[in-house]
Amino acid sequence: MSEAEGDAENWTLPSDADAVREALVSWYEADHRSFPWRETTDPYAILVSEVMSQQTQLSRVEDAWHAFLDRWPTTADLAAADRADVVGFWSSHSLGYNNRAKYLHEAANQVEDEYGGEFPDTPDELSELMGVGPYTANAVASFAFNNGDAVVDTNVKRVLYRAFDVPDDDAAFEEAASELMPEGESRVWNNAVMELGGVACGKAPDCDAAECPWREWCSAYASGDFSAPDVPEQSTFEGSRRQKRGRVVGALREHGELALDELGPRVRVDYGGDTGAAWLKELLADLEDDGLVEVAERARESDGDEETVARLAR
Incomplete structure (x- = not known):
C-alpha cells in the first residue's frame, strides 16, 4: 500500500460494491453501540454532541451531553444564556478547549437571529455557523437531515486504506468514500462506516470478534498486514x-x-x-x-x- 501521491489513482473498489454496501449497513443495523445522539434527528442536539466529541472520550461526553441539554434544551435557551455560564459548564465537565463553548453559544445566537430558530440543512450553510468546520457541518447535515456527503475522518481513512488499498492521499480517500456511500443515505452510511472504524478496525483491529462485514473483501485481513496512515507500518512485511x-x-x-x-x-x-x-x-x-x-x-x-x-x- 503506497503513500505516494502519484499512486492515488492506482486503486479500485470491489466490483461487487453493492454487496459491500449492503454488508456494512446490515452489520450496523443488526447491532451497534448505543449513543443518545444516534437516537435523535434534532440538529441542535447533534451539533452539541459533535462539538463535545472533539478530542474527548465518548464515555465522558454522554453524561455531559445530557446535562447540557437539560440545562439548555434549545438554541433559544442557549442563546439567552450568559456565555460565562456556558464556559463554566464546559470547564467543569473537562470538555477541552473553552473556545468551543464560546463558539457553540455564538452558533446558537446565529440560528436564532439569522435563521429564525431553524437550523440550515446543508453542509455549506451549516459551515457558516461559528466554530462549525466542514467535518462537523457534514456530520450534522448527515445525522439530522440525511443530507450530507460521505464522512472522511481518521477512522474512515484507516478502514479504506486497509480494506481496499486506497492510498494515503486525501483526494483518493474523498473519492473512495463518496463512491461507496449509497446516494441519499448519508445518515445510516456515515454512522455505519464510523462504527466500523471504531469497533472492528481500530488501530488494533478486532476483525473476527466484531464480525467485520468487510472481511471477504479486505486486503489487510487477507494479508495480515494492518498498517494504516495512523498505525506504524510493519517493516517485516516483505517476504513474510x-x-x-x-x-x-x-x-x-x-x-x-x-x-x-x-x-x-x-x-x-x-x-x-x-x-x-x-x-x-x-x-x-x-x-x-x-x-x-x-x-x-x-x-x-x-x-x-x-x-x-x-x-x-x-
Whole structure:
C-alpha cells in the first residue's frame, strides 16, 4: 500500500460494491453501540454532541451531553444564556478547549437571529455557523437531515486504506468514500462506516470478534498486514507469511479455483522443494481456519488422479 501521491489513482473498489454496501449497513443495523445522539434527528442536539466529541472520550461526553441539554434544551435557551455560564459548564465537565463553548453559544445566537430558530440543512450553510468546520457541518447535515456527503475522518481513512488499498492521499480517500456511500443515505452510511472504524478496525483491529462485514473483501485481513496512515507500518512485511497469505487470496480472486501447482508459483517465485506443496498446504490450512479459503480434492482432467485445489470461501 503506497503513500505516494502519484499512486492515488492506482486503486479500485470491489466490483461487487453493492454487496459491500449492503454488508456494512446490515452489520450496523443488526447491532451497534448505543449513543443518545444516534437516537435523535434534532440538529441542535447533534451539533452539541459533535462539538463535545472533539478530542474527548465518548464515555465522558454522554453524561455531559445530557446535562447540557437539560440545562439548555434549545438554541433559544442557549442563546439567552450568559456565555460565562456556558464556559463554566464546559470547564467543569473537562470538555477541552473553552473556545468551543464560546463558539457553540455564538452558533446558537446565529440560528436564532439569522435563521429564525431553524437550523440550515446543508453542509455549506451549516459551515457558516461559528466554530462549525466542514467535518462537523457534514456530520450534522448527515445525522439530522440525511443530507450530507460521505464522512472522511481518521477512522474512515484507516478502514479504506486497509480494506481496499486506497492510498494515503486525501483526494483518493474523498473519492473512495463518496463512491461507496449509497446516494441519499448519508445518515445510516456515515454512522455505519464510523462504527466500523471504531469497533472492528481500530488501530488494533478486532476483525473476527466484531464480525467485520468487510472481511471477504479486505486486503489487510487477507494479508495480515494492518498498517494504516495512523498505525506504524510493519517493516517485516516483505517476504513474510502475511505477504504470502495475501498473494494466495489475490491469486484466487483473480483466477478462481486453482490446483496447487498452478497456485504455488503465483505465491512465491521459489516454489518447490522445501517451499513446495507441503508448505503451501500448511499456508492454505491457516487461511481455511480463518474462513478465507476452501481446500478440496478433485479428479485431475488429464489422468483422473486426485489433486488438491483451493478457492475463496463462499
